[in-house]
Amino acid sequence: MMWKTGCVLAFTGLLTAAPLPGAETPATALLVLSKSDQTLAIVDPGNHQVVAKIPSGPDPHEVVASADGRLAFISNYGGGRYNTITVVDLVGQKVQSTVDLGALRGPHGLDFQGGKVWFTAETAKVIGSYDPVSQKIDLVLGTGQNRTHMIAVARDLKWIVTSNVNSATMTFIEKSSARVGTGGPAGAMGPAPQEWEETVVAVGRGAEGFDISPDGAELWAANALDGTISLLDVGSKKVLHTLAAEVAGANRLKFTPDGQLVFVSTLRGPELTILDARTRRTLKRVRMGRGAAGIQMEPGGARAYVACTPDDYVAIVDLKTLEVTGRLEVGKQPDGMAWAVRGQ
Template identity: 40%
Template sequence: MNTRTLLTAGLLMLGSCGVMSQSPKPGTLLVLNKNDNTLSFVDADALKVVKTIPVGEGSHELAVSADGKLAYAPNYATKTHGHSLSVIDVVAQKEIRRVELSPLLRPHGVEERDGKVYFISELTRTVARYDYASDTLNWITGTGQDGGHMVVLTPDGKWIYTANRSSNTVSAIEIGETGSPGKIFQIATGSRPEGIDISPDGKELWVGNTGDGSIDIIDVSSNRIKQRLTVGKVPIRIKFTPDGKRVLVSDNGAAELLVIDAQKREVIKRLKAEGSPVGLLVTPDGKRAFIARSGANLISVVDLGTLDFVGDIRTGNNPDGMAWVK
């Protein structure tokens, strides 16, 4: 595959499907249960699952629209190479569309912006964009890198970054117009980069290197690493707080949740989180965080004022990706 060529074979016209006009309940946490192939709706105040619905096979990551009405889950699959995207009506609490993505295989990390859904295809080394309104894949470009797993958009929506585990790189990709790839830069990182997030002001990209326990801090303006921190064992997910002052890291190897002072570059708290901690979510008000303890079938709740655990949510089998309904 020519990784800089738009995959015209992947442009799909799939027919439209309406979405309910009511507003979803704010303060709902959405949780993907990887081994059950389900999505749970959680009352984040009561800390209880209120409903669980089926989705595609092996969905790992989740994104929700700004109005909270639609959620999107790429179906990575387990026994086969997944090639679909589940679209969920959050109000009706059901999957309303299964988007066929072939020839794009093993879709994973996902971000939504203005009705457009960006995801990475791990096996075809590409990043693609699905437009809900037109029900098409209307932008695809190659990274040329192996093991692309997680993605993040810049706040202005002009660039997307992918963490490429097997190539030990991060790809910085300019989002071109429909049908046109933009510029691509490859940034060498530590070993097996995976967790990735961008600061709220769009100036820094933090990347967790799961192979050597480090975090690379990338200057977005130059796409160069300006600092490398050694923080733990397997920093598999990273999330900034909304004010940009702290960075949360789930360390799967040490079974810990790390809290880092973003300015001082120092770990200020380590919370023990047994049970294979992976997925992370910070609420928009910056008051709470949720960490998926996949091996324990739990979501643990963190008070970001006290930096302590304040509750648990019993979920389905192997919870991971989460999204928040504002």
């Protein structure tokens, strides 16, 4: 069954963008980028107040936090022209540094695993990792695919997955048991580097936003040009089904924390599509203004946040009622979001 709902918002008041003077960064914070304002907003999810706004660097698209919740890393994309990652001190609420990626232009997708920042670089057709401790790029792997855009990395670092928009593919990159070379006589140059194996899987045209189910079994990729969703078995790395989900212009796709629902945003229409992960059918379409991009699920599973980029606000969706219950204004053209959780 499928329902459609209008965007009737039960506001407790408009949540404005003005930062609270002198407010500290909460232990759990929602990070939201504003592309036009070129800022990173730190939001307290308890009261939805903007705690601080910090310069993000040019054309910010994605953001990720370090495991200890103290740093944020922002990709400065520029449609493939730029080559920097802006590092923000979330506790001090200031820019800490700017990472120059050199020839690796078009940084976009980000993940943080194993103490390192993993990123895509579209123009260079690669993924890489940056070590914040040594302040060096310590790994670069080519995909050979056009517009390697988003990235997900396993916690144990055994695999990496990317979406490749113009090639209409997903790339699985896995650690191999083999090693490259010997490192010189008696290992004089240190241990031999790890070898990686890549598997390229054809999906729908315009594959961009994707997510892996909480149980790690399935990968769902939204195909913006086809308006379909490709379901892949992670183990076999094969397409199981292609859903005619009518999500043309799809931007991001996210599972709810319990794995029961899948949210798909689109910049080409006014509706957020919500699918039942078990039945693989559309459950509901929620009106979201003129379009939407970034999606983040609250870690506790109560709410979802959806960046309504064309309308300059972030919609708050109750995961029980699947209704929009409010909106947050953090700046013009909100897009990438992330959670920063600081240990006690």
